Amino acid sequence: MRNDWEAVIGLEVHAQLSTESKIFCGCSTRFGDEPNANTCPVCLGLPGALPVLNRRAVELAARAALALGLRINRRSIFARKNYFYPDLPKGYQISQYDQPFSEHGELEIMTAVRDAEGHAREWRPKKIRITRLHLEEDAGKNMHEGLPDTDRYSYVDLNRAGTPLIEIVTEPDFRSSWEAYDYVNHVRQTLRWIGASDADMEKGNLRCEANVSVRRKGEERFGTKVELKNLNSVRFMQRAIEYEIERQIGVLESGGSVVQETRLWDDRAGETRPMRSKEEAHDYRYFPEPDLPPLVVTDEFIARVRAEMPELPSARRQRFMDQYGLAFNDAAQLTTDRALADYFERAAQAANNARAAANWVRTELLRELEASKTEVESCPITPENLGALIRLIDQGRISGKQGKEVFAEMFATGKSAEEIVRQRGLEQVSDVAEIERLVEQAIAANPKQVEQYRAGKEGLLGFFVGQVMKASQGRANPKIVNELLRAKLNG
Numbered sequence: 001m002r003n004d005w006e007a008v009i010g011l012e013v014h015a016q017l018s019t020e021s022k023i024f025c026g027c028s029t030r031f032g033d034e035p036n037a038n039t040c041p042v043c044l045g046l047p048g049a050l051p052v053l054n055r056r057a058v059e060l061a062a063r064a065a066l067a068l069g070l071r072i073n074r075r076s077i078f079a080r081k082n083y084f085y086p087d088l089p090k091g092y093q094i095s096q097y098d099q100p101f102s103e104h105g106e107l108e109i110m111t112a113v114r115d116a117e118g119h120a121r122e123w124r125p126k127k128i129r130i131t132r133l134h135l136e137e138d139a140g141k142n143m144h145e146g147l148p149d150t151d152r153y154s155y156v157d158l159n160r161a162g163t164p165l166i167e168i169v170t171e172p173d174f175r176s177s178w179e180a181y182d183y184v185n186h187v188r189q190t191l192r193w194i195g196a197s198d199a200d201m202e203k204g205n206l207r208c209e210a211n212v213s214v215r216r217k218g219e220e221r222f223g224t225k226v227e228l229k230n231l232n233s234v235r236f237m238q239r240a241i242e243y244e245i246e247r248q249i250g251v252l253e254s255g256g257s258v259v260q261e262t263r264l265w266d267d268r269a270g271e272t273r274p275m276r277s278k279e280e281a282h283d284y285r286y287f288p289e290p291d292l293p294p295l296v297v298t299d300e301f302i303a304r305v306r307a308e309m310p311e312l313p314s315a316r317r318q319r320f321m322d323q324y325g326l327a328f329n330d331a332a333q334l335t336t337d338r339a340l341a342d343y344f345e346r347a348a349q350a351a352n353n354a355r356a357a358a359n360w361v362r363t364e365l366l367r368e369l370e371a372s373k374t375e376v377e378s379c380p381i382t383p384e385n386l387g388a389l390i391r392l393i394d395q396g397r398i399s400g401k402q403g404k405e406v407f408a409e410m411f412a413t414g415k416s417a418e419e420i421v422r423q424r425g426l427e428q429v430s431d432v433a434e435i436e437r438l439v440e441q442a443i444a445a446n447p448k449q450v451e452q453y454r455a456g457k458e459g460l461l462g463f464f465v466g467q468v469m470k471a472s473q474g475r476a477n478p479k480i481v482n483e484l485l486r487a488k489l490n491g
Contacts, residue, residue, distance in 0.1 A: 006217045007245045008225075009174035009210055013187055015197040016138060016163050016205035017060040023137050023164035024051030024094065024292075031203050035157035043137075043162030045090030050291050057135065057164035058295065060196040061101055062305040064166055065133050067190050067312055070105030075296050076134070078289040086156045087140035095136035095167075097286040101295065105130035108314070110332070111182040118178070123328060128183055129171040135295075138163040141204070160204070166196075172211065172222065177241035184208055184234050193313050193338045201233050208234075210241050213258070214248045223248070224258040228272060230265050240265035244272050316341055324354035333362055339376045343383050350387020353394055360386060364404065368411045380414040381407070389417035396477050402426050426475070432484075435468070435476050439484045442467040453489050461485060 022029055025042035041049035065072050077099040080092040107128050112120035140161040146152035168187065174180045188206060191197040199206040208231050213223035228244060231237040243265075248258050263272040311319070313335045320331040320341075334344045344361045348354035365386070369376060389410065393403045398421055406420050413420075420426070442464050443450055453460040461482070468481045 002249060004217055005214050005245075005249050006219075007175055007177075007241075008172045008213045008215060008222055009177075009180055009241060010172035010225075011168075011170045011174065011180055011183065012209045012211075013168040013184060014138075014207045014209075015064070015166050015168070015187075015191055015199055017057050017064075017166060018195060018197055019054055019056045019060065019164055021054060021056075022162035023054050023057050023135070024162055027162065029163050031205075033159055035155070036159060038159045039161070043089075044158065051094065051289075053292060053295065054164060058101075058297070059305060060164075061133070061135050061166050062297070062302065063194045063309060064168075064191060064196040065102035065105070066302075066306055066309060067194050067196075068105055068130055068133065068168065068187070069107045070102040070130055070133050072102045072297060072302055073100065074298070075099065075294050076101045077294050078135075078292045079286045080289050081136075082285045083283075085139065085142075086154070087142050087158070087161065089140070089158060089161060093137060093139065094289055094292070096134035099294075100132045100134035101166075102134070103130075103132040105133070107186075109183050109186045110314075111179045114178055123332075126179065128173050131169045131171055133166055133168045136165050136167060137161070138165045163205075172213075177238045177245070180210060180241055181234055181238040184237065188234070189313055189336060194309060204232070207232065208237055210237060210244075212241055212244045212248070214245055214252070223252075224260050226258065226260065226272075227262045228265060229262055229275060236265055236267055239267070239270070240272055243270065247272065310338065313338070313341075320344075324348060324358070326355070326358055330358050330362060334358060337376065343376050343379070346383035347386045347390075350384045351390035351394075352387075353390055356390045356394070357387065360390060360407070364407050368408075372411075380412075381410045385410060385416050392417055392421065396479065397421070398426055399478055402474075432480060435472070435480050436484055438468045438471045438476060439464075439481065439488060441471065442485075443488060450489065461489070464489070 016029070017023075019029060021027060022038075022043055025040050027038045027040050027043055030038065042051055062072055076096055078094055079097040081095045081097070082092040084091055107130055108125050109128060110123045111126045113122040113124065114120055138160050140156050140158040143155045143157060144152060145155075170183070174183065188199040188201075191199045191206070197205060201207070210228040210231065211225045212228060213225040215221065215223045226244060226248070228237075228240050231240055244263070251258055261277050262275045264275045265272055317328075317331045317335040320326050320334060321328060324331075326334070335341045340361070343365075344357060347361060348357040351357045365376075365379070365381070368374075369379060374380075386407075389403060389406060392398050392406075393400055398406065406417050406426065409415065409420050410417060446464070446467065449460050449463055453464075464485050465478070465481055468476055468485070469478070
């Protein structure tokens, strides 16, 4: 973005809640079932069918609101949002309008200063104001077959219609596409962490929209905003916002005016394109939902939900830095997922060496999990067994190199480190007298190299280490070998 322009961005995140049934009926929310299998008169909007609010959806919405720093209103109202699409069988969506479930929140995120390639160079905190988080029902899903200029067919799958959603709306507090990117990742991580939503964008249970405008730096008045839809990945969202910023600047610098509209992101073309004129609230003709009473929550309900909340990822990241002395990037990586954070902490306690546990989890463990497409919950190496492996290395019973070999076998077989070391005879020789005997043999057998070393060719130390390790079949403790060789060669 050019230096004399400033972007102004607000975000709307829609997240499906992790309930087993829909928000106003008992139909399953299971993903991947046959199209239109999970429907009933209520979610199809048939005459005479009445909605009944799902209590679990309210509990998960409360979790999300508290985790994102919002105030929960003791009384909220459901409303009908009227619009006509094939994926909305009633012709309206049950949502919330002027009296939402929660509002007026402030959330601190960590956002990165990035280079031209998008690599994070420095992290800094940023406060984002959240306008509201409200409850609503999801619509169905339209599916299209065929290519342009051919016979095309459209179908609708209403399995998703009625799935409970929360919509999280921010103030226009973002000034770059990467700040928006970091915010959505923060929200996704938080919703998963507290069990409120799977937040899987590939399955469509988390979607986002961006409102983007630009203005000259120093101006206070907002420019005309454009809404971006069809943002089905966080990276697509970042790229779409970046493109839209440049497009709007180009329009204004050429003497044109930005039109308020809704645009879609076309990832193949790498551009946004018009979809329709932007709707305003009055276009939806909101009015209170007559079939649902006001949603009233008590102080006791909120206190119970708050008490059941886990330690949040940002708090746990800070604790890992304070308690275990980890760097920000290491602690952030270990708290991307709650199960991973739990695994690390148990391994650190078992090893009595948090930094070593962090290194093993971040490198060897994550690499094996990714290669085998295994979730950390299903890891064949328990945290306690990883801790035991680290202790073997710290005690000098095996080397770090051997430790990696043992780790690979542990992952493949599920055996403990002790068992593998015993079966393969890998335990290091740390008996000083035995290693000293091997060192003296190596020196006696190579007088020419000894003379060259003492003449200043100190690189030959590696040669002598190799001779001792060969004689010990790789089992001599390398630290002791190095210390004894230096002492005797320099003596």
